[in-house]
Amino acid sequence: MSDLLLIPPAEGVRTVGRGESEHFEIANSHFTWKAKGVDTGYAFAIHELPQERGKDVPRHASEVFYILEGQVNFMRLTEDQLNWVTCAQGDPLxxxxxxxxxxxxRSGVLARLLSTANQLHQAYFDEAARTVTASDPLPAGPPEMDALQRTLAWAPKYNIFFAPLAAPTA
Incomplete structure (x- = not known):
């Protein structure tokens, strides 16, 4: 057997508990990396997102979600029609x-979901996000529009595309 095929017994398998790992914030949402590309041979990354009531995320494309707790409403565009799908605990999207x-x-309680990310998605988060601790409060109010526009402007270089943002209404 080749030495290249041996995995040292102290390496490899590990657990990441709830609330553990690297925390970051982007667009007034907190995330926690559960596995990054370096952990998966750069095949994918996984992050956890607590979704507070009333929080929504700008329209963008390509991910897989798994609902850990609560309910999350997902908007999808099909044949030029917007419709909403409700996913509950245990549902993948x-x-x-x-x-x-x-x-x-849109529920009355906190929801938690896992999301996959490819290496480009992780690189975007690494550039655009601000490191936080798990106990840091979320910023009050919506993200500052200029900062959000700058953050979203970086996305295309990582092959991530957001729908145009509408200016906030009074």
């Missing part, structure tokens, strides 16, 4: 490339 979607927590 698969968003193929080039399928715009958004999501929001």
């Amino acid at each position: 698969i968003v193929p490339p080039n399928a715009f979607r958004s999501f929001a927590n």
